[in-house]
Amino acid sequence: MSKLRTAVLGAGGIVGQRFCEMLSSHPYFDIPDIYGSERSAGRPLSEVVILPEHRIGEELLQMKMKALTEEAVKREKYDVIFSALPSDAALRFEEDLCSSGNRVFTNASPNRMKPNVPLVVPEVNHEHLSAVEGRKGFIVANGNCSAIGLAMGLKPLERFGLRSVEVTTLQALSGAGYPGVPSLDASGNVIPFIDSEEEKLQQEIPKMFGNLASGEILPSGIIVRATCTRVPVRDGHMESVTVQLGQAVTFPEVADAFSSFRSLPQELSLPSAPLRPVILRMERNRPQPLLDVNAGEPFSARGMAATVGRLRVEGSTVRFVILTHNTIRGAAGGSLLNAEIMHARKVL
Ligand SMILES: NC(=O)c1ccc[n+]([C@@H]2O[C@H](COP(=O)([O-])OP(=O)(O)OC[C@H]3O[C@@H](n4cnc5c(N)ncnc54)[C@H](OP(=O)(O)O)[C@@H]3O)[C@@H](O)[C@H]2O)c1
Numbered sequence: 001m002s003k004l005r006t007a008v009l010g011a012g013g014i015v016g017q018r019f020c021e022m023l024s025s026h027p028y029f030d031i032p033d034i035y036g037s038e039r040s041a042g043r044p045l046s047e048v049v050i051l052p053e054h055r056i057g058e059e060l061l062q063m064k065m066k067a068l069t070e071e072a073v074k075r076e077k078y079d080v081i082f083s084a085l086p087s088d089a090a091l092r093f094e095e096d097l098c099s100s101g102n103r104v105f106t107n108a109s110p111n112r113m114k115p116n117v118p119l120v121v122p123e124v125n126h127e128h129l130s131a132v133e134g135r136k137g138f139i140v141a142n143g144n145c146s147a148i149g150l151a152m153g154l155k156p157l158e159r160f161g162l163r164s165v166e167v168t169t170l171q172a173l174s175g176a177g178y179p180g181v182p183s184l185d186a187s188g189n190v191i192p193f194i195d196s197e198e199e200k201l202q203q204e205i206p207k208m209f210g211n212l213a214s215g216e217i218l219p220s221g222i223i224v225r226a227t228c229t230r231v232p233v234r235d236g237h238m239e240s241v242t243v244q245l246g247q248a249v250t251f252p253e254v255a256d257a258f259s260s261f262r263s264l265p266q267e268l269s270l271p272s273a274p275l276r277p278v279i280l281r282m283e284r285n286r287p288q289p290l291l292d293v294n295a296g297e298p299f300s301a302r303g304m305a306a307t308v309g310r311l312r313v314e315g316s317t318v319r320f321v322i323l324t325h326n327t328i329r330g331a332a333g334g335s336l337l338n339a340e341i342m343h344a345r346k347v348l
Pocket of ligand 1: 010011012013014016035037039040041068084085086087089108109143144175176177178326327331
């Protein structure tokens with residue numbers, strides 16, 4: 001079967017580079033073009049790559065970035081577009097590209113909360129993808145990187161009833177893009193505020209756990225209270241979570257819910273699906289970003305698993321720490337897995 005013609009927008013950024021890494025030699029997607037701003041147009045990707053030990057193929061590394069214009073993208077007639085644009089550029093381009101019949105999988109925030117845009121974490125609410133089936137052009141959004149991690153920790157507990165969640169995040173520097181937080185602010189420091197981040201977590205989780213009705217998503221009643229902090233870690237968002245469930249549970253029940261959790265991407269054996277989407281660790285000092293950020297097997301799903309640890313259960317209150325790779329599971333890999341589901345369903 002021929003591969004889908006695919007473009008990456010914002011390819012030179014941190015998330016764009018992750019897309020290029022995960023799409024190098026992908027069985028479904030072929031990348032004829034990568035796009036950047038006017039500033040990076042004409043430069044080969046190799047000149048801007050900052051990911052250590054990356055696995056971007058030589059052909060993509062030597063590819064020159066094109067300047068992103070609506071006309072250029074429309075002319076090329078792509079089957080799929082992955083967007084790693086910052087908010088302002090996403091606002092300028094994504095809706096127009098969708099209106100002209102393009103299928104856009106975005107990581108940017110501006111379109112996430114629109115009722116006709118599914119906000120999908122593949123293992124959590126893949127059924128929301130059916131909201132766009134049959135449309136010529138559409139946008140499928142990824143959540144905020146911490147919201148994605150939190151959703152993966154909540155999904156296995158949904159069967160016990162999700163009432164409310166208190167979460168404190170410890171978010172990595174790469175979450176702010178490149179060059180991100182100034183080094184003098186970041187090193188040896190913790191910043192107890194990230195602009196607009198808490199609101200995103202509080203709004204996005206109810207949408208992800210909502211019900212699809214007549215092509216729109218009705219948010220669930222789950223209450224989320226968030227405190228978001230930036231810590232001097234390169235990659236990996238850690239979150240300390242307290243969940244109030246609708247019923248009393250035991251430690252073995254909750255441990256089993258995390259360990260046995262599987263979803264559609266695993267059933268379909270998709271290329272970027274981790275065999276175990278949630279890995280429960282019993283050691284008292286795990287997860288740690290340095291040790292666990294790249295969790296996920298097979299190798300093509302490296303960084304796609306969430307790691308849960310510090311599990312504590314008391315009546316209907318469950319506490320745990322969860323770690324996810326913010327630019328893989330929390331960004332490029334999440335979008336890619338959504339597209340892989342739609343490819344498997346023959347929507348793309
Ligand atoms: N970093 C994360 O962990 C993370 C996680 C989830 C979601 N996101 C979201 O993903 C998006 C990308 O984030 P990032 O961390 O990769 O940011 P980034 O490192 O700042 O990269 C953004 C890239 O977009 C390019 N760009 C800017 N304006 C453009 C335009 N008009 N046309 C084409 N390209 C343009 C920039 O190119 P130039 O260098 O040429 O300006 C840059 O390479 C953002 O919306 C962010 O909120 C990020």
